[in-house]
Amino acid sequence: MTRDVIALTPTMPDLRTLLAGLYAGGPDLGVSTLADGAVIQLRAPDGRPLVSVEAPVLVQVPGETTRLLGAAPGLPDSPVWWTEARAATAVAEGGLLAGSFAGRLATVLDGSVWPPEAASTGVVPLTTDISAVPVPATSAPAVDVLTDKAAVVIQDRPLVTMTSWLSDALRGAAADGRALQIVTPRATRLTRPALTALHGHPNRWVLQEADHGFYDALSGAVLHWKGGVFTPVLDENGAASVADAFATTADSGERQLVLSLRTRHPADEDLVLGRAPEAAWRILTGAPPAGWSTAEPVNLPWSTRQLTDLARDRAPRPTLLIAVGHPDRPAIATVRVTRTPDGVEEDVVLALGYGRDETPPLDRVASLAETLCAEHSLTSMLTSLRAARRDLTVPPRFEAPPVPHTFTLGPGEVRAVGLAHALSPPLGPTPVRLGPPAGPALHYPIGDGTDPRGWHTFRGLTRHLERGTPA
Numbered sequence: 199m200t201r202d203v204i205a206l207t208p209t210m211p212d213l214r215t216l217l218a219g220l221y222a223g224g225p226d227l228g229v230s231t232l233a234d235g236a237v238i239q240l241r242a243p244d245g246r247p248l249v250s251v252e253a254p255v256l257v258q259v260p261g262e263t264t265r266l267l268g269a270a271p272g273l274p275d276s277p278v279w280w281t282e283a284r285a286a287t288a289v290a291e292g293g294l295l296a297g298s299f300a301g302r303l304a305t306v307l308d309g310s311v312w313p314p315e316a317a318s319t320g321v322v323p324l325t326t327d328i329s330a331v332p333v334p335a336t337s338a339p340a341v342d343v344l345t346d347k348a349a350v351v352i353q354d355r356p357l358v359t360m361t362s363w364l365s366d367a368l369r370g371a372a373a374d375g376r377a378l379q380i381v382t383p384r385a386t387r388l389t390r391p392a393l394t395a396l397h398g399h400p401n402r403w404v405l406q407e408a409d410h411g412f413y414d415a416l417s418g419a420v421l422h423w424k425g426g427v428f429t430p431v432l433d434e435n436g437a438a439s440v441a442d443a444f445a446t447t448a449d450s451g452e453r454q455l456v457l458s459l460r461t462r463h464p465a466d467e468d469l470v471l472g473r474a475p476e477a478a479w480r481i482l483t484g485a486p487p488a489g490w491s492t493a494e495p496v497n498l499p500w501s502t503r504q505l506t507d508l509a510r511d512r513a514p515r516p517t518l519l520i521a522v523g524h525p526d527r528p529a530i531a532t533v534r535v536t537r538t539p540d541g542v543e544e545d546v547v548l549a550l551g552y553g554r555d556e557t558p559p560l561d562r563v564a565s566l567a568e569t570l571c572a573e574h575s576l577t578s579m580l581t582s583l584r585a586a587r588r589d590l591t592v593p594p595r596f597e598a599p600p601v602p603h604t605f606t607l608g609p610g611e612v613r614a615v616g617l618a619h620a621l622s623p624p625l626g627p628t629p630v631r632l633g634p635p636a637g638p639a640l641h642y643p644i645g646d647g648t649d650p651r652g653w654h655t656f657r658g659l660t661r662h663l664e665r666g667t668p669a
Contacts, residue, residue, distance in 0.1 A: 201293055203316045205300040206263065206274055207309030208623050211254050211475040212582030215306050216281075222298035223248065223291070224321050237339060240295060242324060247286050248436075250339035252362065254281040257497045261525030261657045265589075266359055266389075266495055267312050274310060280495055284363060287342050287352060294322040299316050300538060339615040340367040345426030348377045348400075357591060358382060358403075359494035360391035360520065368395050379428050385441065387591040390549055391494060391520045393534050405427050405594050407443060415594035418444030446596045451554030452588040455482070456600050459570065459579035461544045462610070467535065471509055472502035473547050475521060475531050476575040480567045482550060482559050487521040496522045509535040509542075523550075528590050543577075551588035558583060558602060564641055567606040568632045579606040582655075583647030602656040604645040606632075607663065609639045615666030623662045627655060 205211070211219075220229050220240050224438040227248065228241040240249040257263065258277045267273055283299050285292030297316035304311045309318035331396035340363035349371040351364065358364075358380060371378040377400035380392075384405055388396075396403055396416075398617035410429060412421040419430040419441040461474045476486050487500040498504065500521070514537040523529030528551035532614040536543045552558050563581050570576035582600035587593065607629075612620050620640055621629060629640035642659060645652035 201285045201287065201296065201352070203285070203293075203296040203300040204267070204312045205279075205283075205303035205307075206312065207254075207279045207281070207303060207307035208274070209307055210244070210256070210279050211281055211303050211307060216251070219299040219302040220249075220251070222302060222320075222322055223295050223324060227324065228340075237666045239339070240299070242289070246288070247339070248289055248292050248324075249283050251281065251283045251299065251454075253277045255495065255497050256280075257495050258499050259496050259522060262489065262495045262497070262522065264525065265522070266357060268356065270312065270314065272310050272314065273312060276658050279307075280497070282361070282363075284339050289326050289443045291304050291324055291326060294318070298322050301556050302322055319463075338367055340364055340371055341370075344376075346376075346426065347425065347427040348393070349374075350381050350428075351378065351380045353382045353386065354381055354412060356385060357387050357389060358392050359389045361397055362493040364392065365493050368401075368489060370635075371401075377427055379404055381406055381412075381428075383407075384594060386413075387593050390493060390530050390547075390592065391532055391588055393592045394547070400427065400429075402428055403594070405441075405443070407441075413441035413444060418596060420531060423490050440647065444595055446598075449585055450587075453552045453556075453558055454584050454586045454588075454590065454600070455550045455552065455558040455560070456582050456584060457546070457548045457579060458582075459548075460577045461546075461570070461575045462540060462577050463542045463575050464545075465542050466490050469506065469542060470502050471506045471535055471542070471544060472519075472521075472533065474544060474570055474576070475533060475548060476500070476502060477569055477574060478546075478566055479521075479523060479529065479546055481562050481569065483527045485524055485527075487529075487531070489522045490519055490521045492517075492519060494520060496520055505533075509647065513537050527551075528588055530590050549590050551586075551590045553588045556588075558647075560647065563604055564630065564632075567604070567639070571606070571608050571632055576606065576608040576639070578608060578610050580604075581647075601650055602644040602652040604644055605642045605656060605659065607642070609633060609637045612640055614637065615663050619666050620663060621660050625655075625658050627659065 230239050236253045238251045239247045257280050283296040285296040298318045299319035300311045301319045323662040341349045342352045368378050379402045381404045405415045417439040420441050421428045422431050479487050489496045491497050517535040519533040521531045531548040534545040579605045584600035627642045629642045633639050
């Protein structure tokens with residue numbers, strides 16, 4: 199049964215339309231709000247949640263519905279109002295109620311429902327004996343199982359995205375010292391922002407297979423539920439086994455160009471953030487990012503001023519942003535803005551996808567490095583290439599890590615290391631000077647992005663730079 203159902207409508211659902219949708223369960227069910235009204239819940243007579251509905255979001259970024267939901271017939275492109283309903287797992291009628299809610303919104307407002315087979319408009323009677331259903335241990339709409347060690351989220355959608363539901367679940371789990379563990383079927387993939395959110399032990403992406411139990415979708419380790427958390431099954435030697443389903447597939451010829459860069463700026467009132475990723479987008483794709491947001495779907499047109507205002511309002515707390523490119527060139531970035539004693543830092547990971555017959559623009563990387571150093575306070579940048587999907591989604595199988603192509607050290611870091619020392623790694627590579635002779639940045643060619651020995655070269659370089667001798 200589908201749990202996540204989305205109504206896509208050309209106009210914003212008003213309160214009357216939302217209530218009409220929520221009465222899909224009849225007048226005996228209750229309605230309440232959470233998160234200062236941002237979430238509306240349809241509740242059983244005893245108060246337990248059946249369906250949670252997020253506030254409608256206006257998606258203004260071209261191609262975003264297709265990126266996240268696929269090219270299903272009848273799904274509209276932006277601008278479109280995205281209203282997402284999530285059914286509780288404990289009550290069988292939850293999925294039907296979510297489908298009827300979305301179907302009613304789409305009918306009234308001449309919209310569409312995803313997935314289309316979930317849509318209905320009928321009244322769904324609550325026939326489950328809810329007195330026999332345990333009351334959930336959490337009111338968080340995204341969390342299905344809560345223990346002392348883990349917050350477990352069950353997802354049945356083909357692509358798990360970094361929704362605001364998931365973001366809230368992650369923050370809550372981290373604040374309580376719990377692991378966030380997402381359980382999906384084997385056909386599911388993750389977006390890169392969702393993958394970024396799961397990085398770090400003991401968070402996991404857990405694959406459930408009917409015949410093979412559970413395994414970690416990123417490492418392949420066979421898992422079991424023990425002590426209120428998914429954990430690896432260990433043999434007598436303390437080693438984990440790898441699931442047979444976690445295997446490398448044939449190389450499709452698709453590639454990803456990945457840039458990991460950091461900038462550091464003085465914390466003054468004239469600071470505008472986001473210009474470094476925008477410069478990277480323009481140089482590598484010929485256009486700026488299409489949109490940005492703090493979650494998926496990415497709904498706002500690209501604006502460095504607006505994202506700067508948001509980061510300033512949240513300071514000194516860090517801000518994590520997502521940016522996406524235009525539909526003709528798959529590109530997505532996460533941008534983490536952090537206030538430090540040295541200023542304001544942006545940590546950007548930008549990935550761009552290329553098909554078998556497309557050539558990644560490696561010849562533009564040096565020019566990009568020079569621009570970032572001269573105009574955007576670059577401290578460092580690693581560029582790499584990997585064999586991975588053009589659409590930038592993450593499948594539940596082994597993928598070879600990216601292979602380093604170049605490394606750039608910004609002028610401030612060159613001064614800190616010492617120019618003479620940074621110019622002469624004992625085993626190479628020989629750097630190219632960028633910028634003014636008196637205070638250059640250094641751009642190190644590591645390899646062609648296909649030879650894994652590039653990691654040996656890169657590690658040797660970083661060890662050398664860490665032993666710097668500043669003047």
